[in-house]
Amino acid sequence: MGLGWYIARRVAWSFVVTFIIVSVTWGLLTAAPNPEVQQAAQQAAMAGDNPAEAQDRVRQLRGLDRPLYEQYIGYMTNIYTLNWGWSDSRAQPVTEAVTEALYYTVQYSVPWTLLVVTLGPLVGLYSSANQYSWKDHLATGFAFFGYAIPNFFFGIILLLIFGVELGWIPITYNTDVPVFSVENAIQLAVPVFVLVTGSIGGIMRVSRNESSEYMNADFVKTARAKGVSTFRIYARHVLRPTMVPLSTTMVAQLLALFTGSSILVEVVFSIPGLGRLLFRAIVAQDTSVVLGTSLFFVFVATIGNLLQDLVYTVLDPRISFDER
């Protein structure tokens, strides 16, 4: 009953979570009126046919006349075997559309996440080590600015200044450039900057507040009295207990931002990623794509939560995983 068993159980639980959520989405979709059926009825009515007959035909075609449990089993099997259906608005399988979009989302979210996860706690720690100095005020001011300015608004303003007025960055995203090229770095610089300023503030703030509680804790004083170097004190004695509460907020914040911001930033900067795929699918009433992208976001969130819990146990040896 050690760490291995805990991890195994935690991973198994994540599967249960996705299972429950996928079931909830099935419930939502089944209980709601199907846009496809309504559309068929409308078309039939306009063409002078019997709308009820057309509805039945579509229901039969889509297997909606089967008993509920059969529909449910079919739905679950399709989701877990990655058979996510056909996108009418894009004329390609949903999985293909998602992978294509993911390619563009990854390009900006990897540098964004790396920058936030490394810089956020460090600046927060630095800020709390120099509390109430001008450096702290500067860092706090930046954190507040970045946190407070709405990503999409900031994006529009920067696009107006650097794209339209100064002409330094392209106004529309160019998908033809290779991933590791100067052009791509230039066109992704502003979206990444917007996302980093937007998400680093919260993490800086939490890490500053949490580490200020440990800055003069007894164990830090003891370490200092023993002659432990300042760097080691911060890295081993302050940062480590700070990371425990921080890790819970960090993953949650990043995930919330990932879903929200990726839609907004992609729409503003016209990046053909997952967020824009979801947005366009909602506008085009393309149920399979809406479902596919939503579930993708859900899977990302589940994996993030899993990682968060695992990190939590590794970072804080005080938490016992034997009883869980």
Add this chain to the structure above:
Amino acid sequence: MATEDSPRFDTVDWDEITSGGGREVTKSLVALGASLAGLAALLLYDYVVVPDRTATFAAVGWGYDVTKLDWLLALSLLFVAFYGALPLYRNERMTRYYWKEFKKNRPAVASLVFLAVVFVGGVFGPLVISSPESELLRQFQPPVFMEIPQNYVIECVGERAAGVCRGTWQHPLGTTPDGRDIFKMIVYGMQISMKVGLIATLMAVVIGASVGTVSAYAGGMVDEVLMRYVDIQQSFPTLVLYLLIIYTWGGGLFTMVLLFGLFSWEGTARYVRSNALSKSEEEYMKASRLSGAGTYHTIRRHLIPNTASSIITDATLLIPAFLLAEAQLSFLGLGDTSVASWGQLISVGRDHLSYAPWITLAPGLVLFLTILAFNFLGDALLDALNPEARAEAES
């Protein structure tokens, strides 16, 4: 639970004993009950007596139709008054101390003033100011002290000079492409933002704090079940849930606020739980339990007040998050299109940025300042309410 093996102490209703000493508690409870009853009576009156499509207070000659959200807002305001303002008023000494500490942070005082303006504007603005009407002839009027080339406007309200149209005080922040007054729209947007921020946050904080403290204090199966549910909720981003629901059923502001409040407390619950876990090991908690206090009393009187600083910090992060979420959805055109919120105004101006930037800038800046103010406020409140953290840091 520690008290489980001593049922004789566990059966003591501790609240009865403490409240027996002070009459004030019962008085305020009576007042709260009376206000709630009054609100419920008005609600019944609105839904039973007043005919559909008639303004609620038409009988007294006031043509304002109260919506479902307004009722929720009134309820939230009642709770804020009774559990926020009243205790502060009663504990004058502590209030003065908090204010002394709070005053040291000047940006926070400025933020408080700004938020008070938004709050008052949101509550009373729409009652006083007539709703912004569309006047196509008056499109693209610039704000005061600004100007726009003549060819964009049809009719210039202010003076015309050298091919430009200047702004006037009649439209202090200019007008939209369909000639609505931006200042009025921002005031009306204040109310929407306030509803979203206040109602959803109150719901999320109450649920999150209860779940977090109960889970930390009870432990065992209760903790397990609650936290597993939180896991599920955390894996289902509220925004995606909202998008799925408006996609399948359609929705409005009411659905949005309700969904935000009911499905985004998982962060609060986790944060409060981890804080309460460390607090429940403190000596005063043990002392309270040893002297025979019941679970409810220990949680309500010792655990919640001592985790209040983390609850409040979390609330000041939640409010701007909800405001932002609402603005984002309206910006995408997936929010409530029947109400003119700040996000919608930002998206209206997006196509006219190069010649009429104020349409986007004005609401965007107000949104930015509101979120900023909440952050300053939260920071100052944390310092004022949790002197321990600061004293440790300064020594």
